[in-house]
Structure formats: C-alpha cells, structure tokens
Amino acid sequence: MKPKLIFGIIAIVGFTSLLMYNFGNSISTYVNFEEADGRQISHVIGTWDNTQAHGFSRETLQFTFHMKDQDGNVRRVVYPRPKPNNFEQATQLVVVGEMRNNVFHANEMLMKCPSKYNDPSQLEFVNAEES
Amino acid sequence: MIATLGNLFLSGAFVASLAAMIAYALSSAKDNWKLEKISNWLWLTKGLLLTASSGALIWLIMTHQFQYYYVWNYTSLDLETRYLFSAFYGGQEGSFMLWIFCSFIVGLGLIRWTRDPYKAPVMFVMSLTQFFLLSMVVGWDLNVTQIGASPFRTIADEMPNAPFILANPGFVPADGTGLNDLLKSPWMMIHPPIIFVGFAMMTVPFAFAIASLWTKRYNEWIRPALPWTLSANLSLLTAIFLGGYWAYETLSFGGYWAWDPVENASLVPWLLGTAGIHAMIIQRKSRRAHKAALFFAILSYCAIIYQTFLTRSGVLADQSVHSFVDLGLYGQLLTFILVMTIMGVGFYLYRYKELPSPEKESDFLSKEFMTFTGAILLFILGFVIIIGTSSPIIGRFFVDNPTPPDIQFYNVWSMPIAMVMAIATVIGQYLFWQKHTWESLAGVLVWPLLFTSVASVLSIILGDVTNLYYMVYIFTAWFAVFGNGTVLLHLIRKNPKLVGGTVTHIGFGALLLGIIASSVYTVPLLDQEMERYNQRIMAGDVFDDEGFPVTQRVDMFQLELNRPKLINNRYMVTYEGYELSDSPRPGQQYYVLRFVPIDGSQTFYMRPVVYPMLTSSTPDNIEWSVDPHVRTGWTSDIYLYVAGSRYVERRNNELERSRERSAGMGDSDPSEEDDIRKIEIKQGETIAAGPFSFTFIDFRPAGEEAVPENTQIGIRSLIRVEHTPSGSAYEIEPLFAVYTEGDRSFIYSPPLDIDAWEMSVLFTSIHPESDSIELTVFGLDEDFEEDWILVVAEKKPFVSVVWLGTFLLMTGFSISIIRHWRREKKMKE
Numbered sequence: 026m027k028p029k030l031i032f033g034i035i036a037i038v039g040f041t042s043l044l045m046y047n048f049g050n051s052i053s054t055y056v057n058f059e060e061a062d063g064r065q066i067s068h069v070i071g072t073w074d075n076t077q078a079h080g081f082s083r084e085t086l087q088f089t090f091h092m093k094d095q096d097g098n099v100r101r102v103v104y105p106r107p108k109p110n111n112f113e114q115a116t117q118l119v120v121v122g123e124m125r126n127n128v129f130h131a132n133e134m135l136m137k138c139p140s141k142y143n144d145p146s147q148l149e150f151v152n153a154e155e156s
Numbered sequence: 157m158i159a160t161l162g163n164l165f166l167s168g169a170f171v172a173s174l175a176a177m178i179a180y181a182l183s184s185a186k187d188n189w190k191l192e193k194i195s196n197w198l199w200l201t202k203g204l205l206l207t208a209s210s211g212a213l214i215w216l217i218m219t220h221q222f223q224y225y226y227v228w229n230y231t232s233l234d235l236e237t238r239y240l241f242s243a244f245y246g247g248q249e250g251s252f253m254l255w256i257f258c259s260f261i262v263g264l265g266l267i268r269w270t271r272d273p274y275k276a277p278v279m280f281v282m283s284l285t286q287f288f289l290l291s292m293v294v295g296w297d298l299n300v301t302q303i304g305a306s307p308f309r310t311i312a313d314e315m316p317n318a319p320f321i322l323a324n325p326g327f328v329p330a331d332g333t334g335l336n337d338l339l340k341s342p343w344m345m346i347h348p349p350i351i352f353v354g355f356a357m358m359t360v361p362f363a364f365a366i367a368s369l370w371t372k373r374y375n376e377w378i379r380p381a382l383p384w385t386l387s388a389n390l391s392l393l394t395a396i397f398l399g400g401y402w403a404y405e406t407l408s409f410g411g412y413w414a415w416d417p418v419e420n421a422s423l424v425p426w427l428l429g430t431a432g433i434h435a436m437i438i439q440r441k442s443r444r445a446h447k448a449a450l451f452f453a454i455l456s457y458c459a460i461i462y463q464t465f466l467t468r469s470g471v472l473a474d475q476s477v478h479s480f481v482d483l484g485l486y487g488q489l490l491t492f493i494l495v496m497t498i499m500g501v502g503f504y505l506y507r508y509k510e511l512p513s514p515e516k517e518s519d520f521l522s523k524e525f526m527t528f529t530g531a532i533l534l535f536i537l538g539f540v541i542i543i544g545t546s547s548p549i550i551g552r553f554f555v556d557n558p559t560p561p562d563i564q565f566y567n568v569w570s571m572p573i574a575m576v577m578a579i580a581t582v583i584g585q586y587l588f589w590q591k592h593t594w595e596s597l598a599g600v601l602v603w604p605l606l607f608t609s610v611a612s613v614l615s616i617i618l619g620d621v622t623n624l625y626y627m628v629y630i631f632t633a634w635f636a637v638f639g640n641g642t643v644l645l646h647l648i649r650k651n652p653k654l655v656g657g658t659v660t661h662i663g664f665g666a667l668l669l670g671i672i673a674s675s676v677y678t679v680p681l682l683d684q685e686m687e688r689y690n691q692r693i694m695a696g697d698v699f700d701d702e703g704f705p706v707t708q709r710v711d712m713f714q715l716e717l718n719r720p721k722l723i724n725n726r727y728m729v730t731y732e733g734y735e736l737s738d739s740p741r742p743g744q745q746y747y748v749l750r751f752v753p754i755d756g757s758q759t760f761y762m763r764p765v766v767y768p769m770l771t772s773s774t775p776d777n778i779e780w781s782v783d784p785h786v787r788t789g790w791t792s793d794i795y796l797y798v799a800g801s802r803y804v805e806r807r808n809n810e811l812e813r814s815r816e817r818s819a820g821m822g823d824s825d826p827s828e829e830d831d832i833r834k835i836e837i838k839q840g841e842t843i844a845a846g847p848f849s850f851t852f853i854d855f856r857p858a859g860e861e862a863v864p865e866n867t868q869i870g871i872r873s874l875i876r877v878e879h880t881p882s883g884s885a886y887e888i889e890p891l892f893a894v895y896t897e898g899d900r901s902f903i904y905s906p907p908l909d910i911d912a913w914e915m916s917v918l919f920t921s922i923h924p925e926s927d928s929i930e931l932t933v934f935g936l937d938e939d940f941e942e943d944w945i946l947v948v949a950e951k952k953p954f955v956s957v958v959w960l961g962t963f964l965l966m967t968g969f970s971i972s973i974i975r976h977w978r979r980e981k982k983m984k985e
Contacts (some may be wrong), residue, residue: 040536046544051565051769052547054555063561068559081800083946085700086710103700105708107946113777128704 057156058098069120069129073112074099091117092129093115102129109136159224159308162212163295165205166306169256170290172202177283184276184370192276199279202286203260210253213297213307214244223328225314226250226307230849232334242345243335247309248468249293249347256358258349266360271381271984277367280361285359286491292485300424304488334771337741343402347395351422354391358425360384360430362457362500365450369503374446374512378436379983381453382711383976385433390969392426397962404788404795404955410676412958415566417472418574420545421463427538428456434531437657438524444514445528452531454500459538461496465489471548521592526584533577540569571629574668578632581661582639588657589643600642602884607638615669619953629672636665658971663964670957678712682951683721712799715749716882717943719910722772724951728752731945734803741767743778747798747945761786764798764947776815780804782800792953800946809952834932836923844880846914846938851876852929856889864904867895873919873929877910884943887909890919890931905907905932913940 053068061067071094073079079109088104090112102120115136122131176198182192213226217240222228230243230250245254263282270278295306297782308511311329312321320327366383399419400412413419432452438445464474469486518524544561586592586600612631621627638660647655659945681906682690692698698706715721715731723729732748744767752759765783772779784797835850837843842851856872863870870893878885893904907916914935921930 044540048543048547048550048561048565048570049554051561052551052554052558055557066562082700083714085698085706086712087700087706087708089700097166098184103704103706103708105706106712125707126704130708132708143169 055119057094057096058100058124058129059096061129064124064128066121067121070092071095071118071120073115073118075113092120100124100127100129101102102131104131104134109134158212159221159310162209162216162305162307163308165209165212166290166294166308167296169202169205169209170287170294171288172198172205173290174204174284177280177287179277180280180283184280186368186432187273195276195279195283199260199264199283200268202283203264206253206256206260206290210244210257213250213253214241216308217241217243219327220312220332222330222332223310223312224307225309225311228311228329228332230332230335232332235335235340236289236826238345239335242339242348245348245352245777246335246339246344247307249305251352252289252292253307254349255355256293257284258352259286259359261288262356263359265285266363269640273373274364274367274377274380277370278363281363281366282359283661286497288488288495289583292488302484305485306343309322318957336771337767337769338407339403340740341406343406345399347398350391350398351395353397353654354388354422355425357384357388357391358386358457361436361453362496365453366500366503366770368450368646369507372507372510375439375443378440378449379980381653382433382436382440383973383980385436385453386969386973389426389433390966390973391431392422392429393962393966393969396422396426397959397966399676401959404484406783411952412955415541415544415563417463417545417560418467420541421467424463424538424541424545425456425459427541428452428459430533431531431538432456434527434534438527442524443512444524445516445531446512447508448528448531450504450511452535454504455535458493458497458500459542461489461493462542463494466545521587521594523584523588526587527579529580530577530584531714533573533580536579538575540573541566549708571625575629575632578636578665580667581636581664582643582920585643585658585661585719587639589647601639604635604638604642608635608904619673626672630669633665633668633672636668637662640665653971653975656968656970656975658968659971660965660968663966663968665961666957666964667961670954670959670961673954674952674958678950678952681713681723681727681796681947681951683713683723684725686710686713692800702706711949714945714946716885719882720752722754723949726753726755728754731943733943734801734945741770743768744805744871745798745801747801748794749947751794760787762794762796766798766801766804768799774810776818778807778811788857788956790950790956794949794951796949798945798949799948802941802943802945830932831936833933833936835933836918836926836928837931838926838928845938846931846936847880848936849878849880850931850933851878852931853887856890862891863893864895866897866909867893867904868901869894869922871922875917875919875931877917879913879940879942886944888917890917892919892922892929907934912943913937 036070042113053066055068055070056064058069058071061069071092072091074091076093077099079088081088088106088108090102090104091099092102093099104120117136119135120129120131121133121135122129124130176195179191179195179198182188183195186609216227217226217231220227220231220233220333226247230246231240235243243250246253259282263279263286266278266282267275267820290304292304292726293306294304295309296303309812311318311323311327312325315321326739361381361384364377364384389451396419399422403414404412429452435445435448435452439449450529469489471486478484544565547560582601582604583597592600601719608631610626611634615621615630615634616627621630622798640658644655644658644662647658661665669909689698690711693706693709696705696707713723715729717731720728720730730750731754732750734747737744737746744765747764747766749762750759751762762785764785765767766780767783769779769781772785782797782799784795787794787796833845835843835845837850837852839852839854842849844850853874853876856874858870870891872889872891874887874889876885876887888908888910890908891904891906894901895901895904903920905918905920907918909916914937916934918932919929920932923930934983
C-alpha cells in the first residue's frame with residue numbers, strides 16, 4: 026500500500042506541476058508598446074488614435090491604424106484583414122501580435138464596445154414618449 | 157400591475173423554496189412522512205409561483221412594456237413573436253428563471269419516482285439549489301445589501317440618475333433596444349432551454365450523493381441516479397452540439413469550437429459527469445468505486461456552478477465573446493459556489509472513513525480498473541480545461557493582469573489525453589464483456605489492429621500527413637473505431653440492448669478523427685495571385701506603403717463582377733452580383749458566387765450575406781455583420797463569407813460624408829449633380845472619358861416602329877462602351893430622330909440606360925460638317941469602379957465526421973438511458 030501511495034502522490038504532484046508550469050507559460054500579461062518590443066507575442070490594450078490616417082488598403086490587403094496604449098505610446102498597427110465592423114465604436118482595443126520595426130503586427134484584435142446596456146445616452150435616440 | 161404581481165410571485169417562490177428546504181431537512185432528519193408530504197406541496201407551490209412569475213415576464217415582453225428594463229433592453233417592437241418568446245431567456249435574469257423552471261420540473265419527477273429513504277434529502281438539496289438560484293432574481297432591497305436583480309425592475313430603478321429619469325420619472329421609451337442580431341436565430345430558441353435542462357438534471361446525481369452521505373446508504377443511490385446522470389449528459393452534449401453548429405453555421409467565429417470560456421463552461425460538467433457515469437457503472441456492476449462515484453457526482457455539479465460563476469460574475473468579461481452582463485451578483489454567486497462545494501466536499505470528507513472500500517485492489521486487466529481509468533482520464537481533461545478557463549483567477553499567481561491562455565495550451569494537453577483515452581476505450585470495452593489475459597487480449601485484437609493499420613496508412617497517404625505525432629493520433633482514433641466496432645458486432649449478435657456504451661466509444665473515435673481532419677487540415681481558398689503574393693510575403697519581398705515589410709499571410713481574395721478566377725486550382729469562381737433585400741433584416745445583401753469545379757463535376761452556388769446590425773447601428777453609422785455560407789459535403793465543407801464589398805464601402809463613404817456635412821466640416825457638395833458629359837465622336841474613333849471609353853462603330857438603320865410620326869431622319873448609332881480597368885463592355889444602339897409637328901421640327905433622342913454603371917447614353921446630334929455625332933452621357937462617374945467583393949473562404953475536410961461522432965455519442969447515451977430506465981421501472985414493480 027505504501028509504495029503505491031507514494032507513487033500516486035508523485036504522479037499527481039508531477040502532473041500538476043507540469044500543468045501549472047505550462048499554463049504559466051501560455052498566459053502572459055498585458056503590456057504597453059515599449060515593453061512589447063522584443064517579445065514574441067504581446068497583448069496590448071489601448072484606444073484608437075483617430076487623429077492619424079487609417080484605412081484598409083486594397084493593394085496590400087491590410088488594415089492600418091494608429092493605437093495609443095494605456096501609457097500613451099502611439100504606434101502604427103497593421104492587421105491583415107478588413108476593418109472590423111465595430112472598430113470606430115470600440116472604447117478599448119486589445120491587439121495580439123508582434124512588434125517589429127516599431128510597427129505592431131496584429132494577428133488578432135478584440136474590441137470592447139460600449140455596453141449599450143449600461144449607457145443611458147443611447148436612450149436619447151429612441152423617441153421619447155410622455156406617459 | 158402585472159409586474160407587481162410577477163415580483164410578488166417571485167418573492168413568494170423564494171420564500172416557498174426556503175420553507176421547502178427547511179421542511180425537507182426536518183422530514184429527513186426526523187424521518188417524518190407527513191412533513192415530507194407538506195414539503196412536496198411547498199415544492200409545488202414554489203414551482204407554480206415561479207411559473208406565474210415567468211408568465212408575467214413573458215406577458216410584459218409580449219405587450220411591449222418598455223418601462224421595464226428587461227423588456228426595453230432585450231426586445232423591440234419589430235421583433236418577431238418567436239424571438240419575443242426567446243428574449244425571455246435572452247438575458248441573465250430570465251435565463252436564471254428558465255434554469256429554476258427546469259429544476260422545478262426535474263424536482264416533480266424526483267418526487268414521483270424517488271423512493272425513501274433518499275427522497276427527502278434529495279429534495280432538500282434540490283430546494284437548496286433553488287433557494288440560491290431564486291436569490292439571484294428575487295431583487296430584494298434590504299437597505300444594507302441588495303439580493304439579486306429582479307427582471308421586473310423599471311428603467312427608473314436601473315438608472316435613477318439618468319437625466320431623462322430625473323426630468324420625468326414616469327418616462328416610457330417608445331421602443332426597446334432590441335435583441336442582439338446574433339441571437340435572432342432559430343438556434344437561440346432551442347439551445348438555451350436544452351442547456352438548462354442539462355444543468356437541472358445534473359443537480360440530481362449531486363443531490364443523490366449528498367442524500368447517500370446523509371442516510372449512510374452508499375449502495376442503492378446509484379440505480380436511480382444513473383439514468384438521471386445519463387440524461388443530463390445527453391442534454392449537455394446536445395446543447396454543446398447545437399452551440400457548436402450554431403457558431404459554425406451562422407456566426408462568423410470560423411469554426412465549431414474555439415475553447416471559449418462559455419463553451420468550456422458546458423464541456424467541463426459534461427466531462428466530469430461522464431467520469432461519474434463510469435464510476436457509477438463500476439459501482440453498479442462490481443460494488444466498488446463508491447468513493448469515486450460520490451466524488452464525481454459532487455464535482456460535476458460544482459463544475460456547473462463554478463462555470464456559471466465565471467461566466468456570470470463579470471470575471472471573464474474581457475475574455476469571452478459571449479459572457480453575460482455583470483449584474484453585481486459576484487458576492488451571491490461566490491456564496492453559492494462556496495456553500496455547494498463546502499457542503500459537498502466537506503460532507504464527503506467527513507464520511508470518507510466510513511465509505512465502503514474494496515477488500516483487494518483490482519487487477520490492471522479488469523473491467524473495474526479500465527473503467528476507472530476512463531473516469532480518471534475524463535477527470536484530468538476536465539481539470540486541465542478548468543485551469544485554462546480560470547486564467548483570470550489562477551493567472552494572478554503568475555503575472556499581474558493575466559491574459560487568457562494561448563489556444564495551444566488546450567490543444568497540447570487535450571491531444572495526448574485523448575490518445576490514451578482512445579486506446580483505453582478499446583481495452584476497457586473488451587474487458588467489460590469478457591475476462592481476458594494479456595495473451596487472449598492480444599489474440600482478439602489482431603483483426604481490429606489490422607484494420608486500424610490499413611485505415612491509418614490510407615488516411616496518412618491520402619491526407620498527406622507528415623507530422624509523426626498526428627500519425628500516432630490518427631492511429632489511436634482509428635483503433636477506437638475498429639476496436640469498439642468489433643465489440644459492437646459481437647454484442648449485436650448476443651444482446652443488442654447492451655450496445656449503448658460501445659456505440660458511445662465508437663462515436664468518440666469518430667469525433668477524434670473528425671476533429672483532426674477539420675482543424676489541422678483546413679486550407680484557405682485563394683486565387684493564384686494571392687498564393688503567389690503569400691509566397692512573396694513569406695520570402696520577405698513585400699513592402700507596404702511606408703516601406704515596412706509585410707509579414708502576415710493574407711487569406712482572402714478579391715472578385716470583380718463577372719470575372720471568373722481560378723481558386724485553389726479546383727474551381728472557377730465567378731461573382732455574379734448581389735441582391736438587396738429587406739427581409740428578414742432591412743438592408744441586407746445576398747451575394748451570389750458561382751463555383752464551377754474544373755474536374756467537370758456539378759456547378760454550385762454560394763450565397764453569403766452581409767447585413768446591418770439593427771441593435772447597434774444608428775442612422776449615421778451602420779455596423780455590418782456577416783452571415784457565412786457553409787456548403788456541407790461528405791468529405792469536406794466550404795465555409796465562405798464576404799469580408800468587404802463595393803456596396804458596403806460606398807454606404808460607409810456616404811455615411812461619412814453625411815456625418816461630415818452635419819458636423820459642418822464640408823459644405824454642400826455640388827459636384828454630384830453636374831455629371832452630364834457631351835462627347836463628339838467620329839466613326840471608328842474611340843474616346844476615353846474617366847474610366848470609360850466610347851467607340852462609335854457604325855450607323856444602324858432605325859426601324860419604323862421606334863420613331864415618332866412624321867420623322868424626317870431616323871438613325872441609330874452602334875456604340876461600344878467599355879469600362880477600361882475591368883474590360884467589361886456593353887454595345888448599345890441609341891436612336892436619333894428629327895420629326896415635325898405642325899411646322900416645327902423636333903429632335904427625339906430617348907436615353908438608353910446601362911444599369912450596372914448607373915449611366916444613361918443619348919444620341920443627341922449629328923454634325924455632318926465634321927462627319928461626327930454627339931453623345932450625351934448622364935451619370936458618368938469619374939471614380940467609377942466595377943462591383944467587387946472581398947472573400948474569406950476555407951475548405952474544411954470531414955466536418956461531417958465530427959457531427960457523425962457526436963450523433964453516435966448521443967445515440968449511445970440514449971440507448972443506455974432507455975436500458976437503465978426500463979430496468980429501474982421493472983425493479984420497482
């Protein structure tokens with residue numbers, strides 16, 4: 026019984042540590058553009074900088090825009106897909122990709138949109154009716 | 157009025173569930189049969205009150221009472237009746253009510269079919285969970301704290317500080333904001349109810365496990381609990397399947413599975429429930445594994461609440477495409493999970509010493525050991541997925557502000573576990589029906605192994621598999637199919653009623669095959685130009701406007717109207733235009749693409765859709781959404797959507813112009829009106845105008861019927877109009893006639909329309925002195941471009957096998973449910 030129990034414990038501890046080690050490696054932390062330099066895959070949170078040109082080029086087939094991260098760094102971001110539908114509404118963007126030559130190449134882009142559920146200003150578009 | 161009643165009913169149900177819980181607890185503690193009767197009545201009362209309350213909410217939705225937040229938030233006047241009904245569970249509060257309702261029905265079944273001594277404690281646990289679930293929606297304001305969020309709260313309750321509420325507390329919006337467009341789908345009507353039926357039934361094994369710990373009767377609970385657990389699993393599996401199919405078919409998520417937290421939330425309880433079923437089967441057949449059966453029964457319900465907590469408390473808000481709105485239920489949900497887990501696990505540990513344990517260990521080659529291995533493997537897989545899904549919580553031990561794990565985390569861990577499972581299913585199934593030694597096992601496995609090898613080699617050659625790891629995976633998956641298939645053939649001859657488990661295991665093997673084929677071997681559909689472009693990108697030869705190298709593959713292609721392109725060396729694909737439609741969604745476009753396979757097989761059409769999202773679009777800004785077209789085939793599917801089109805681009809430009817105008821940035825734009833152009837052209841000459849060119853080929857005689865009466869001259873000219881960039885051209889014959897009426901002469905030159913270019917051409921004059929004619933052209937657009945679309949398409953092999961595997965799993969579960977249920981009934985009689 027005893028050696029079996031020890032073996033079982035070793036197996037469980039070994040498996041769990043391997044799992045947690047791998048889990049720790051497969052998650053990362055959100056960074057800003059400066060920290061993203063030199064990393065392989067970075068997640069950057071920020072907002073769209075609409076003072077600079079943006080748009081989808083039908084020649085390079087890329088969507089290009091500038092994004093300001095949470096620490097105020099502005100970088101050009103390229104995204105190899107058409108402009109996401111709700112891009113302009115997004116209050117926050119998360120880009121996942123790699124920084125190269127000071128340009129962020131996003132493989133994935135997540136948009137956090139103002140939740141219409143919590144935004145009472147939305148109501149003003151609805152015709153008000155006295156009751 | 158109705159809302160007040162609804163709220164009252166809800167409070168009543170909450171109180172009744174508390175009363176039922178206490179009454180059931182007392183009746184099981186004192187073994188009081190009379191008290192149990194009363195408790196059953198309380199349960200029924202609670203259920204009826206809840207049903208009445210749900211009815212009230214549905215009534216408010218159906219009658220469009222937008223002063224109620226829930227109604228305003230999830231519905232609108234133009235919503236079809238069937239979606240009005242499903243909007244009932246479209247939000248967090250309503251979905252809780254649906255869950256409670258399903259549990260109520262399950263409770264009625266338990267009252268009817270469960271025997272003493274388990275009945276009272278089982279119902280106590282059921283009432284306890286009901287009490288917690290009802291507390292989420294009861295909406296009591298206790299000054300110090302708020303309990304739950306009532307679906308009957310008004311807009312004024314929800315947003316007391318909004319300016320329009322301060323100005324007019326009785327404000328009633330004329331229309332609601334409407335159900336999210338993505339939820340307006342027939343799938344939305346059946347997917348959530350099936351999930352909640354599964355959640356409700358998964359409470360039953362948990363309740364039985366607690367009841368058996370309470371009554372210290374550790375053996376008999378398995379019999380009634382097993383059919384319930386099997387049914388819960390069938391429901392969850394069906395719901396997972398529907399969700400995956402929905403995501404694949406109508407949402408543009410790109411596939412049937414994405415390891416999204418909400419998807420995982422239904423998978424983990426299913427895996428743990430299945431682990432529980434394995435343990436219960438050992439206990440039923442061999443009177444072993446009591447501990448495991450209890451443990452998994454407790455754990456699978458804890459998994460349901462834990463995943464509910466993750467998706468509903470706002471913890472995952474940033475990570476999932478479909479987590480719920482945060483209602484501030486964090487504390488309550490946390491209490492729920494803690495109470496259930498501590499009660500379940502605590503009680504289990506408290507009784508642990510007393511639990512029956514086998515006198516001697518099982519042999520390695522025994523059905524007990526192998527079935528138990530299956531349970532453990534399922535548990536490990538569930539554990540891995542829980543770890544991944546919990547990254548916002550567990551990740552904090554590693555980094556601040558953790559991101560979700562890379563998708564590879566799930567793939568890397570689930571693949572080897574699945575491979576071991578596949579082998580274990582075969583050995584387990586052989587041992588389950590017959591005793592075997594290593595020698596005899598090797599003997600019976602000769603044929604299955606032979607078939608497996610042939611099938612694997614064929615798959616590897618035909619599928620061009622080069623990765624060694626995938627080769628092994630494919631081998632194990634085929635082994636599960638053929639090994640279990642052989643067992644199935646034996647069983648069918650012996651006793652066809654017993655095939656449930658075997659069919660399930662074959663389905664698992666098929667599922668593994670389908671998953672690898674459809675995920676790893678998915679290829680993008682591209683034209684030759686894009687393929688070359690991608691090769692140049694990979695070689696580092698492509699630079700963007702600002703001179704930076706382009707490094708990412710571009711997996712889409714562009715089609716121009718009526719200009720076929722060769723795609724993947726297999727299809728000639730032609731974009732044949734789009735059709736605007738207002739049904740079911742105003743402003744949606746159906747694009748038509750013709751696929752002609754060059755090997756001569758049947759031509760087919762793909763019809764993807766782009767539509768404006770009603771709920772999030774405003775008059776000066778449209779958000780577009782896509783509805784992909786999936787062409788399903790036995791060997792492969794084609795998945796295609798339109799990522800961009802001239803129509804959408806033009807609409808966006810128009811909106812932007814109108815926004816700029818209203819913002820006062822640009823003044824009125826007069827250039828659009830004076831787009832009349834006169835062209836003087838000689839016979840045989842070609843004149844360019846913007847992107848178009850006009851060629852005057854020849855004169856043509858005009859027929860009598862086309863010209864007015866008293867015509868002196870009537871002649872047509874043959875004109876060829878070409879759109880130079882695309883090369884598409886039209887030949888037209890505009891008419892020029894001079895006729896007299898009274899003593900005056902008039903010129904008659906009817907316009908000829910070229911619809912595709914929104915242009916009309918008139919033959920307005922003849923200049924005999926210069927031997928030329930004059931054409932007048934309306935609507936000549938200098939910036940005109942031919943209609944185009946941008947297409948993203950993929951070819952996914954053998955998605956059909958994924959569905960086949962899922963159906964086999966469902967069939968197997970159904971067979972087992974019927975068998976166990978029948979046996980239970982017989983025993984009762």
